[in-house]
Amino acid sequence: MSAVIETQGLSKQFSRFSALKDISFRVQAGAITGLIGPNGAGKTTTIKVLLGLLRPDSGLVRVFGESPWNNPSIMRRIGVVQEKPTFPKNMKARNYLERIARMRGFPERNATQVLEAEGLSSAADRDIGKFSAGMTQRFALAHALIHNPELVIADEPTSNLDPRARGDVLNSITRLNKEKGITFLISSHLLQELSRVCDTAAIITEGRVAACGNLQDLYEAFRSTAARVTTNKPPALAEKIRSLNYVTKVGVSGENLLVEAAPGTTARLFRDVPQMADDIGAELYGIESKSASLEELFRRATNVPGPPD
Amino acid sequence: MLSIFLRQDYHFPLLEIFAFLFLAGILLTSTLPAGYDETYIASSYFGFGAISLPILVFMILVWKNISLGLGGDLEKGVMQTFLTYPLKRLRILGARLLSSVGVALAVLTLAELVVLLATMPGFAVRQAPTLALSYLAALALPTLITAVVLAVCVFAKSSGLPLVVGLAFYFAAGLFLQFFVGYAVQTENSALLGATYLLNPAVAFQEYYSHFSCGPPSQGFVCGVTWGTPGLGAAATYLIGSYLISTFLLLVSALWFARRLEV
Numbered sequence: 001m002s003a004v005i006e007t008q009g010l011s012k013q014f015s016r017f018s019a020l021k022d023i024s025f026r027v028q029a030g031a032i033t034g035l036i037g038p039n040g041a042g043k044t045t046t047i048k049v050l051l052g053l054l055r056p057d058s059g060l061v062r063v064f065g066e067s068p069w070n071n072p073s074i075m076r077r078i079g080v081v082q083e084k085p086t087f088p089k090n091m092k093a094r095n096y097l098e099r100i101a102r103m104r105g106f107p108e109r110n111a112t113q114v115l116e117a118e119g120l121s122s123a124a125d126r127d128i129g130k131f132s133a134g135m136t137q138r139f140a141l142a143h144a145l146i147h148n149p150e151l152v153i154a155d156e157p158t159s160n161l162d163p164r165a166r167g168d169v170l171n172s173i174t175r176l177n178k179e180k181g182i183t184f185l186i187s188s189h190l191l192q193e194l195s196r197v198c199d200t201a202a203i204i205t206e207g208r209v210a211a212c213g214n215l216q217d218l219y220e221a222f223r224s225t226a227a228r229v230t231t232n233k234p235p236a237l238a239e240k241i242r243s244l245n246y247v248t249k250v251g252v253s254g255e256n257l258l259v260e261a262a263p264g265t266t267a268r269l270f271r272d273v274p275q276m277a278d279d280i281g282a283e284l285y286g287i288e289s290k291s292a293s294l295e296e297l298f299r300r301a302t303n304v305p306g307p308p309d
Numbered sequence: 310m311l312s313i314f315l316r317q318d319y320h321f322p323l324l325e326i327f328a329f330l331f332l333a334g335i336l337l338t339s340t341l342p343a344g345y346d347e348t349y350i351a352s353s354y355f356g357f358g359a360i361s362l363p364i365l366v367f368m369i370l371v372w373k374n375i376s377l378g379l380g381g382d383l384e385k386g387v388m389q390t391f392l393t394y395p396l397k398r399l400r401i402l403g404a405r406l407l408s409s410v411g412v413a414l415a416v417l418t419l420a421e422l423v424v425l426l427a428t429m430p431g432f433a434v435r436q437a438p439t440l441a442l443s444y445l446a447a448l449a450l451p452t453l454i455t456a457v458v459l460a461v462c463v464f465a466k467s468s469g470l471p472l473v474v475g476l477a478f479y480f481a482a483g484l485f486l487q488f489f490v491g492y493a494v495q496t497e498n499s500a501l502l503g504a505t506y507l508l509n510p511a512v513a514f515q516e517y518y519s520h521f522s523c524g525p526p527s528q529g530f531v532c533g534v535t536w537g538t539p540g541l542g543a544a545a546t547y548l549i550g551s552y553l554i555s556t557f558l559l560l561v562s563a564l565w566f567a568r569r570l571e572v
Binding site for chain 1: 310312313316317320385386387389390392393394395396397398567568569571572
């Protein structure tokens with residue numbers, strides 16, 4: 001797959017504040033990529049650089065192989081959902097989208113189609129300024145899709161939406177990606193949501209990419225090996241397991257042992273624990289691995305401490 | 310984009326309608342003064358001094374449109390949306406200015422022209438060159454202030470500040486320019502006089518016509534050359550200079566918008 005977006009060592013400074021220090025990641029064609037990070041991490045600044053709204057101080061930025069700064073021609077291929085979508089307030093939704101469709105060289109009927117797809121048919125002839133925050137967000141998505149873009153860059157596309165509407169937007173993204181092959185770059189701090197739709201992710205913190213790549217690979221690279229072991233002799237087996245040099249933590253809860261070990265040691269743990277149970281004559285009822293959540297992955301990648309046990 | 314900007318600027322054109330009625334009222338009820346040389350009357354038709362009232366009314370509309378239109382778009386984030394369209398930035402700015410400035414200026418010029426031709430066709434035809442020159446001179450200072458308003462808008466990315474700066478510039482010009490001319494003539498300070506003429510060439514034309522076309526001596530007009538009275542060529546040079554300053558400011562703002570503006 002070719003890279004639709006590529007950044008290398010991107011940096012951006014606002015007077016004395018370094019918003020971006022070293023942003024390097026790629027978005028492959030046809031993928032849904034998440035830009036994950038806490039507020040103030042640099043997600044919106046990165047997106048503005050990708051859209052040619054901000055000029056990077058240094059580093060390489062390529063969107064469809066071209067620099068986005070002062071290059072409006074690439075915007076023919078891109079749909080945009082801004083963090084705070086803003087449109088002329090005194091224009092009717094359909095009327096505005098018809099003009100945008102015409103300006104982009106598409107038939108005006110596209111306006112009605114995208115409004116219908118986003119559930120805004122009944123509000124099509126209302127002033128955009130009278131929309132609720134959620135309607136504005138859905139209108140922004142309709143606006144981004146009016147010219148059948150190859151790439152959609154969406155900054156916090158589910159903010160201002162209630163849980164049901166969030167689900168609808170995420171379903172739309174998945175459907176558009178599968179049916180039309182649209183590539184998506186989505187920024188969000190709502191990790192649960194992104195884990196539902198993203199294939200790949202770049203985790204940003206304090207203006208740097210802490211980790212990036214395939215979501216499964218990231219899970220593998222950053223999660224600690226965690227397993228639940230069930231036995232009839234929990235304290236004795238816990239004692240034995242603690243002696244393994246790659247085990248970092250063993251907790252006992254009734255018949256269960258919660259074992260945490262260094263990354264990449266799952267296979268060794270699953271081989272050593274049954275052996276140890278045999279050695280002390282303990283019966284092993286079960287051993288299963290615990291998968292890391294995206295939240296945990298994010299915490300580990302950005303070195304943020306997790307909740308207390 | 311122009312249709313979107315027109316819709317934004319003139320969605321409820323109440324101010325524009327009132328301004329038009331106000332302007333038409335002033336123009337239709339005004340009469341030409343008796344006893345003056347016709348060329349002098351033509352030269353003062355569009356008003357001397359800082360800016361005549363009809364022109365001021367329309368220029369306030371222009372400054373309002375630039376400040377709240379372009380400045381508002383920059384301040385509220387609508388410009389971010391526009392800049393994600395596959396359009397050159399200069400085209401977006403051009404459409405914005407055409408809507409904010411072009412339409413108001415066209416209405417003003419049309420109103421002045423229609424009233425002039427309808428009420429005094431003979432005078433309008435006979436004095437066409439002087440009327441055209443004095444109209445350009447009368448618009449020079451407003452154009453300069455408009456260029457300043459635009460520059461403040463683009464650099465400050467704000468909607469309120471440019472309007473305040475524009476109005477402050479206008480009031481300062483009204484207060485000080487005539488005073489500067491008087492002071493410069495009294496002290497024979499040619500640099501100050503030149504700078505004043507350059508900022509508002511209408512004053513240079515006023516000086517020229519009041520001395521060469523001559524108002525009635527009973528009104529205190531002095532005919533012939535006195536110190537500081539520019540010739541027609543010099544007045545025209547100040548006029549061109551003034552528009553060049555405005556053009557320079559406009560170009561700087563446009564280039565900044567096209568090549569450097571970050572939103």
